Amino acid sequence: MSDRPVLIGRETEGLRLRQMVSDVITRRAPRLVVIEGAVGVGKTALMHHAADHMSSRGRVSVYLQEHDRSSEGFVLRQLLHGSGVSPSPGAGPEEQVEALLRRTRDVRTPAVVLLDDLHWIDDLSADVLFDALRTLRSAPLLIVLTARSTRRTILNRLARFAETSAEGLLLRLRPLDSWDIRRHLEAQTGMPVDPMIADVIREATDGLPGIVSFVCDHLTRRTGTWGNRLTDALNALAEVDGPFDRRAADLRTMLDDYPTEVRRVISLVADAGEPISAEEIREVLGSGELNMEELLETGLIEWRSRSGRLSLEYPATTLLESDPVREAEGARPEGASELIEAAKRALDAGEKDQAIALARAGCHLRPTGETAEEFAFLALYVKSTTLTWTLSGLVPHLRPGALTDVIHAQRAMSVGDIEGAERLLAGRERLTEVPTKTLLVHAEAVSAIAAAHSIRQVDVDLESFLQPTIGALVVLEEELREAMEGGGDESGIPVLDRTSTLWGTAVQLRALLEMWLLLTRVEHLPVETMIDELDALIARLDGTVDPDYPTAILLLMKGNVLCRAGDLAGGFAAMQEVTRFPLEPGAGVFTSARIWLSLVLFHAGRWNDAHEMALLSAGSVLSIGDDFSSYVRSVVDLVPCARGERRPDPVMTADEGEPSRLVTVAQAYAAAWSAIARQDHEDTVRHLLKVRGGGNHWTGGVWSTVLLARAYLHSSRGHLIGPLVQEVREDRKTVRWVRACVEEYLSGLLSLTGEGPDDALGHLLNVWTTLRGEGPASEGEEVWGVWSARLYAALVGVDMAYAVAQSPGTEAEERRSVLYAVSWSASQFERWGQPMLFRTADELAQRLRAPMSKNGRRGGDLRLVGIPSVLTASAQEALAPLTGREREISMLVAQGGSNREIAGRLMVSVRTVEYHVANVLSKLHLGSRHDLRRLIND
Numbered sequence: 001m002s003d004r005p006v007l008i009g010r011e012t013e014g015l016r017l018r019q020m021v022s023d024v025i026t027r028r029a030p031r032l033v034v035i036e037g038a039v040g041v042g043k044t045a046l047m048h049h050a051a052d053h054m055s056s057r058g059r060v061s062v063y064l065q066e067h068d069r070s071s072e073g074f075v076l077r078q079l080l081h082g083s084g085v086s087p088s089p090g091a092g093p094e095e096q097v098e099a100l101l102r103r104t105r106d107v108r109t110p111a112v113v114l115l116d117d118l119h120w121i122d123d124l125s126a127d128v129l130f131d132a133l134r135t136l137r138s139a140p141l142l143i144v145l146t147a148r149s150t151r152r153t154i155l156n157r158l159a160r161f162a163e164t165s166a167e168g169l170l171l172r173l174r175p176l177d178s179w180d181i182r183r184h185l186e187a188q189t190g191m192p193v194d195p196m197i198a199d200v201i202r203e204a205t206d207g208l209p210g211i212v213s214f215v216c217d218h219l220t221r222r223t224g225t226w227g228n229r230l231t232d233a234l235n236a237l238a239e240v241d242g243p244f245d246r247r248a249a250d251l252r253t254m255l256d257d258y259p260t261e262v263r264r265v266i267s268l269v270a271d272a273g274e275p276i277s278a279e280e281i282r283e284v285l286g287s288g289e290l291n292m293e294e295l296l297e298t299g300l301i302e303w304r305s306r307s308g309r310l311s312l313e314y315p316a317t318t319l320l321e322s323d324p325v326r327e328a329e330g331a332r333p334e335g336a337s338e339l340i341e342a343a344k345r346a347l348d349a350g351e352k353d354q355a356i357a358l359a360r361a362g363c364h365l366r367p368t369g370e371t372a373e374e375f376a377f378l379a380l381y382v383k384s385t386t387l388t389w390t391l392s393g394l395v396p397h398l399r400p401g402a403l404t405d406v407i408h409a410q411r412a413m414s415v416g417d418i419e420g421a422e423r424l425l426a427g428r429e430r431l432t433e434v435p436t437k438t439l440l441v442h443a444e445a446v447s448a449i450a451a452a453h454s455i456r457q458v459d460v461d462l463e464s465f466l467q468p469t470i471g472a473l474v475v476l477e478e479e480l481r482e483a484m485e486g487g488g489d490e491s492g493i494p495v496l497d498r499t500s501t502l503w504g505t506a507v508q509l510r511a512l513l514e515m516w517l518l519l520t521r522v523e524h525l526p527v528e529t530m531i532d533e534l535d536a537l538i539a540r541l542d543g544t545v546d547p548d549y550p551t552a553i554l555l556l557m558k559g560n561v562l563c564r565a566g567d568l569a570g571g572f573a574a575m576q577e578v579t580r581f582p583l584e585p586g587a588g589v590f591t592s593a594r595i596w597l598s599l600v601l602f603h604a605g606r607w608n609d610a611h612e613m614a615l616l617s618a619g620s621v622l623s624i625g626d627d628f629s630s631y632v633r634s635v636v637d638l639v640p641c642a643r644g645e646r647r648p649d650p651v652m653t654a655d656e657g658e659p660s661r662l663v664t665v666a667q668a669y670a671a672a673w674s675a676i677a678r679q680d681h682e683d684t685v686r687h688l689l690k691v692r693g694g695g696n697h698w699t700g701g702v703w704s705t706v707l708l709a710r711a712y713l714h715s716s717r718g719h720l721i722g723p724l725v726q727e728v729r730e731d732r733k734t735v736r737w738v739r740a741c742v743e744e745y746l747s748g749l750l751s752l753t754g755e756g757p758d759d760a761l762g763h764l765l766n767v768w769t770t771l772r773g774e775g776p777a778s779e780g781e782e783v784w785g786v787w788s789a790r791l792y793a794a795l796v797g798v799d800m801a802y803a804v805a806q807s808p809g810t811e812a813e814e815r816r817s818v819l820y821a822v823s824w825s826a827s828q829f830e831r832w833g834q835p836m837l838f839r840t841a842d843e844l845a846q847r848l849r850a851p852m853s854k855n856g857r858r859g860g861d862l863r864l865v866g867i868p869s870v871l872t873a874s875a876q877e878a879l880a881p882l883t884g885r886e887r888e889i890s891m892l893v894a895q896g897g898s899n900r901e902i903a904g905r906l907m908v909s910v911r912t913v914e915y916h917v918a919n920v921l922s923k924l925h926l927g928s929r930h931d932l933r934r935l936i937n938d
Helices: 011-027 043-052 066-070 074-080 093-105 123-135 153-164 178-189 195-205 209-221 226-236 243-255 260-272 278-285 292-297 323-327 335-348 352-365 369-381 386-397 402-414 418-425 436-456 462-485 499-519 527-540 548-564 568-579 588-603 607-618 628-642 661-678 681-691 703-713 718-730 736-752 757-772 787-806 812-832 835-849 873-879 884-894 899-906 910-923 929-937
Strands: 031-036 058-063 111-116 141-147 168-172 301-304 309-312
Touching: 011 031, 011 043, 011 141, 011 168, 031 043, 031 153, 043 111, 043 141, 058 074, 074 093, 074 123, 093 123, 123 153, 141 153, 153 168, 178 195, 178 209, 195 209, 195 226, 209 226, 260 278, 260 292, 260 301, 260 309, 278 335, 292 301, 335 352, 335 369, 352 369, 369 402, 369 436, 369 499, 402 418, 402 436, 418 436, 436 462, 436 499, 462 499, 499 527, 499 548, 527 548, 548 568, 548 588, 568 588, 568 787, 588 607, 588 628, 588 787, 607 628, 628 661, 661 681, 661 703, 661 835, 681 703, 703 718, 703 736, 703 787, 718 736, 736 757, 736 787, 757 787, 757 812, 787 812, 787 835, 812 835, 873 929, 884 899, 884 910, 884 929, 899 910, 910 929
Parallel strands: 031 141, 031 168, 058 111, 111 141
Antiparallel strands: 301 309
């Protein structure tokens, strides 16, 4: 039987429970299991897991409630009901124990006894049960008890007995940690999961298994993009009758059993989210001394004696919220300001999580525009996603205005409604009159919307959207600069309130907005101008507070522009610098840098590194909105596709609409490499044509044109290479040396389509020299000036060998250089795990080593014929080991051509055709041409 969903992260406990069940069944011996833990950690589910493995056995269940604690002997009566061994009225504990033991002697087949919520057991039943368990020696009984952690002596005795007895087992359950959640998600999705994703889910669910299971079900069973699934799942937690509603109701029902003072303290500790001192509690609630004994007796509060701070047994912030605090009699709303100030001090001390938790508590305690603005700016400053989750629930308490619009826009962004978010923030007038922190939060939201538009590559008028906010930030910067020049010591002011912090944030946000504006002109500006402008924006951030995050974004865009321009090495350097920043691994900028690094590493021939980097990127896919996640999946597929191990997976897109240009390009590029791996040139052309245009910067810029030209050459459409040469020649978006190198490469391929193999070799040798950096070197040397295009160096080695094979008059020195080049290419393709290109390069190298015939030509025609994708898998597999000429003749045989007709079509002798047909039949272990025709056509 498979584990229930709520048992995620409980595999070890489940295994130990099943062992206890096995002992009861096979050894017919009693076993005691005590499961301890706070509310919601999965005690009952684990108890039923044990019972499920004895489903065909006898079963006695007792489910206790709070009022049962005052009913003396209640549990005993339930256990002895219908047994005929009930003790006489008024019987003492000894007689009760004997009655229980007599009841166990009647058990002949394995059975299970379940006692849920044992913390509500009455004292008499607890004493009798403990004595009976100590005495019990033989009975095929599995006894499972669940209880909240408590200081009741009798329950502690039962727990110690289960822990120390050879027949017992004590399971103390804690909330799931991020590792448990991450491991479960990876098993469900089949993809790596970034630790940050697991942390987000852990924070939102408090690690309670049932609620974690709810989120994971949303992520793995619903349609839509991964990023939006995460957002939807977290939002669904708070739906009416959702898991939060149900759990909060359970907790509040439980709280009703405690005195008012205890409820007020528990609610405030829950709201704080982080350990809070008794002094802070008294300050907010206006209370006197706290009754620590009463608080600890609830089993919900943990007191850290060393620090003197209180926290919940598990952080139930998302479950209790702050309503009980506000409703508690005597609570002081002005305590919200003190919590906000405490949050600022925590941030100054480097306690980011505690700062967020305290600010959130203050914001809930007194939801006004002032507290919401403070919290929103803190969330912006520490790059926290808490803004969306926390503030969206406070909108009804806030007046309409700029901050409310930002909150609504963030909410729209979280569900993928980018256009709706833009409408909320576009056209707002008098931004210069908006409070400083609200304007900065507004600017951050505008930047996020611009980033979403850029990722989706949609055609929108970003300039009119960005300019009003940029203008307002210019005015704000000047005002703040004048205030700083006016003097004043800020050392005693919390960082969030310092003028220098506000000025630096304004500078950073304006730089980002101007970056997005600059990127709208990328099609019209020379690459050198773009790089100079981006460098100027990066330099502007010097001297601002905490510039790492905006600097990383600017460097990422610089790397993007360089990749688009074909300078893969420059792009690699910029994006590698991004990964060195101390950013959170799940940050979008970090993930984007890894994705682009994956592509650059692929072009550099570092395929293993590329695939590993792509998998790291995929680990963050659950935190990325829009359909960017679909692009990541295509990047993960790229190396397996290029090795011929996989066809690209279907694109996962949003629930509505067509996939974006980004996703289309990504899937087409992976599919093109899958076709290259099969040497299906027709299919390669079809997919590469989808890549051309705005998506080239994702695939190495103009370098992908080389792949298209090679596919044209080997699919008998070499005349189409001419327009590609002219296109590259006129291109001004590519760096000069790359443009010159690609133009030379295409010119060489174009020469191979005519009568000029000698001319072709000259062009291709120039390309080889450029890519080698040091020119053709002696065999064994590995000195690369521009290593980032190593994949194309390997391809040009193959094409040079093809040119030499067509030119009988090649000089000996050139032949030696080309032989070295194609041998090196073969070694690279073998190392990368690309069998088809390796076989082609190796075959060319062997033919170049073979002696010439008397007429000065080398044996065999080396036309590189692909395997059509329309063939069956078995036919494709059969043709794979054949040479290019053998494949070509085999396809003509399959079309019904005779040897004479084939010879006339290929302009070779009939004997040559006979020779190749005989080789094909021998290699494929076929008896006749008819067998070959049937193999290919069936």
